[in-house]
Amino acid sequence: MPQVHLQLLGRFQVRREGDEVPPTAFGGRKVRALLRVLAVRRPNLVPHDVLVEALWPDRPPADPVANLNVLVNRARRAVGDPAVIITGTSGYALGSVSCDLDEFEAAVREARRACDAAAVLRAATTALALWGEPLVEDTYSDWAREFRERLRRERLEVCELAAEAALAVGDARAATAVAIEAVTAEPLREQAVHLLARAYDAAGDRAAALDTIARFRGRLADELGLDPSSSLDDLQAALLRGDPHSVPAEGPYTAATFEGLPFTGRDREIVALRRGVAERAVLVVPGSAGSGKSRLVAEALRGSAVPVVAVRAFASERAESWALARSVLGEAAALDLTVIERLPPRMRDVLGWLLPETATETPTPADGESRRALLLATALRVLEGVVGDGTALVIDDLQWADPSSITLLASALARLPSLAAVLTYRPDELDPTVLTEITGDRVVTMLPLGALPPGAIEGLVDDPELALALRTSTDGTPFAIVEVLRELTVRGVLHTPDAARLAALLGREGQRRAIVRRVNRLGTARYALLALVALLKREAPARTLAAATDSDPLTTLSELSEVAHVGLLRLGELGWAPAHDLVGEAVDVELEPGERAHLHGQLAAALEAEGADDAEIAAHHRDAGDVVAAARAYGRASRQALDQHALREAGELATAGLVLHPKRAVRAELLDVRAETRAALGDLDGALTDLHDALAENAPGRAHRMARLAMHTSGARDLRRAGELVELALVEAGDEPGERAVALETAAILDMNLEHTDRARIRADEALELYRQLGDGRGVARILDGRAMATFLDGRVRDGVALFARVAQLFTDSGDLLRVITPRSTCGHGLVFADRPAEGRAQADAALLLARELGSPEGQAYALWHRSEAYSALGLPDEAEADALEALRLARDAGHRGWTATALRALGIAQQTRRHLDAAAVAFAESAAVAGDALSLFASWAAARSALVAVAQGRLDDAEANVRLALRTGPRLGQHEARWARIELAAARGDPRCAAWAADTARAAEECGATAMARRIGELAAL
Secondary structure: OOOEEEEOEOOOEEEEOOEEOOHHHHOOHHHHHHHHHHHHOOOOOEEHHHHHHHHOOOOOOOOHHHHHHHHHHHHHHHHOOHHHEEEOOOEEEEOOOEEHHHHHHHHHHHHHHOOOHHHHHHHHHHHHHHOOOEOHHHOOOHHHHHHHHHHHHHHHHHHHHHHHHHHHHOOHHHHHHHHHHHHHHOOOOHHHHHHHHHHHHHOOOHHHHHHHHHHHHHHHHHHHOOOOOHHHHHHHHHHHHOOOOOOOOOOOOOOOOOOOOOOOOOHHHHHHHHHHHHOOOEEEEEEOOOOOHHHHHHHHHOOOOOOEEEEEOOHHHOOOOOHHHHHHHHHHHHHOOHHHHOOOHHHHHHHHHHOHHHOOOOOOOOOHHHHHHHHHHHHHHHHHHHHOOOEEEEEEOHHHOOHHHHHHHHHHHHHOOOEEEEEEEOHHHOOHHHHHHHHOOOOEEEOOEOOOOHHHHHHHOOOHHHHHHHHHHOOOOHHHHHHHHHHHHHOOOOOOOOHHHHHHHHHHHOHHHHHHHHHHOOOHHHHHHHHHHHHHOOOEOHHHHHHHHOOOHHHHHHHHHHHHHOOOEEEEOOEEEEOOHHHHHHHHHHOOHHHHHHHHHHHHHHHHHOOOOHHHHHHHHHHHOOHHHHHHHHHHHHHHHHHOOOHHHHHHHHHHHHOOOOOHHHHHHHHHHHHHHHHHOOOHHHHHHHHHHHHHOOOOOHHHHHHHHHHHHHHHOOHHHHHHHHHHHHHHHOOOHHHHHHHHHHHHHHHHHOOOHHHHHHHHHHHHHHHHHHOOHHHHHHHHHHHHHHHHHOOOHHHHHHHHHHHHHHHHHHOOHHHHHHHHHHHHHHHHHOOOHHHHHHHHHHHHHHHHHHOOHHHHHHHHHHHHHHHHHOOOHHHHHHHHHHHHHHHHHHOOHHHHHHHHHHHHHHHHHHOOHHHHHHHHHHHHHHHOOOOHHHHHHHHHHHHHHHHHHOOHHHHHHHHHHHHOOOOHHHHHHHHHHHHHHHHHHOOOOHHHHHHHHHHHHHHHOOHHHHHHHHHHHOO
């Protein structure tokens, strides 16, 4: 059984065999919170209802016990020990694990019962060495309040025991230090003040002792209207008389701390935020750094009636695709953990790529485009599952959101009207078009933040002159005021006549200088750690910083805690970060260039060692001056983003690498990536330029680039010029199988467009064989997909159905899920032609489900059209009409001309099935108009179907015109219905050729697998 240890004093940690289990391994912060709740109540069984109240205080999930079970399973899996949590009949208990609280409380008990001062001091010192702020992650949680308070009282007691014992053994320095801790914790506790005054006197600083009593007396009178006890009066009198209480002085001690400011001055904004969230509105809070955006939102939504999903973006993750989305989904799922359990298998599988902690097994490979589409659809499903009748989404520091996450936010606000949103950002760092993209058609309420109103500043200090100095010498933002007051406190002049004069000087120097003053008081090691955290620009665990400085992790953790104690760092869920963005920015600006470069180099090495994101590593290499390593990392990062179909991130990363002027091979790779992103985003001219530049580098992969250049040229400029380029690509490829296969695939496509049919077939066959030899399943599937469509369009329905089924499976196996939709659905359409409509509907159902999971409107329109025809063939016109109308809506919304024409065809067939011939005629006529001359198959189908309706209505001349049009238009697949229409017209006119035409057409249809038509035509042949 592994040894598991929990640390609840200071940052919460779980250690297994001495090594920390990474926070990300737990699959969300609620898992870690569950362990803390159980640890506080160990060894007792904690009932389900108590756990639910602690973990979901605002609104429990629909199935609380199931959610608890998910948390327990994740905790066991993360720790690697099922016994870490014990299951009871109606609750859970912590298993056999050790905890720092046990050590602390054992030391406290020893200090209480020790018989001599030296033993008391040893035990108390042991306890204080273990101390850290208890349950810091649960500062505002109701369940932790009583426990935290009890521990604080115990720590205060230990400080006083230690101070008394230190005085008894003659250690005035130790007595002063722990007495200061006691007074800092409880400024109005007389016993602590008494000890501190005695300790100062024992250390030879009688003035400090008297000042301590005087300050306490004044504070006690001001805040409680009381006088100190006679005991303290007696001590003060003794000190004034100069009674001896001394040991040799080792230096004075001061206890200058600043506890922050109460929240004030934002009443109007608080009301607007709360009202807006209640009304499910979108609220935007722009403001400069330090204006208090984050605290405003936190105060406004504390105790919110609706659940809150609150996350922030980080500057270092701007180029990391899905970074912010990862946080959003993690926090959203924490509201109801079973929402992930309820996802369809494919969605849960792909979510494992974004949130590895939710994956029960290795995710199935999927190509970038499919994964991106499925991730978007999955993310929306998760958000939809937790939004219910209302949820507030808070995004802090929106200016640093990555493009993929911006797409998700826009989709969520467009699709989920019950989702309220609060977006904070720095206006000078966010492109206004990004905000417009996210908010879309939602009504937006702007709540800009600036300086605090004058009355608020006066309410923060009881000195009018000081308030005036703060208002006139600073920008009036909460952060600026805090920095001045902090410095006044440190200098011990906050409540003196000098406060206003010094505040004016400090305020004019600005916030950055105030921060720098505090930073300069740090020692070398602590300063280096703060600088590393500032340069990282995100939360970082202590182990990363220890690796960067080549230091012991425990020593690093202790140093970080000390820097946090003076208000320069904060501890988040994922590690340490600057206490405020302005702290990080001030430290960064003050660094000497050489020192900054050295620190970036240390970070790059540490991040590479732990396998961090390549985009982040690249930026640190760049800022360290190592352009070679930076360019290579940008190359890896941009290729990875492209593989994930994160096009904007890929293009930005490639450009960042190209700015460094890398050498030939790396430059060519970066140009390749940027060309592909530009082409995908519609910038074909830019893509062509990049490919030309990449070819000029004469780096490996020229044939592949030339083939892509040919394809882009065919779409942008000149089809014949594209054909010439692909011939050059074939020469360039030589006998290299991979390069030649790509060139042949491209050549086959261009040959088809240039009507070189035989050569296209030969080249496609050769490419297919090469892809098979290379084991490239996606390449094989692409070639077979083209072959299947060509076979189907040639009218060979049976062969086409078999090929489409095979291709769909190949695309599924290779992870190209978006490509599965078309062959799967077309296979279903072929089965309808083959008089197997029930099987055809099943194939269309599968394609439609996948299209919906991937969030592909065009794919849905395509599959709905095919399913509609299957329903008509099954004699279900209501279902057929509903699918056709939905397909029509989706196709029109997407602006897809082809699928609009086919949706109208499906609608017409549904009306034919109803015998609503006038409506069917209108639908087919509109389908013909949309198809025009360009979409020849759809035009042929529309004409044939119009002819069939006209025959049924007795409009034989109209039918004849449409038959002639159908027979001369489109590929062979369209001719099946055209000939059927001709036979129906001949039968209606009593044409003697009808029987012969019908027999020939029925035989041909039967041979190619168009059995449904063959049956009807056979009936006509018998007339």
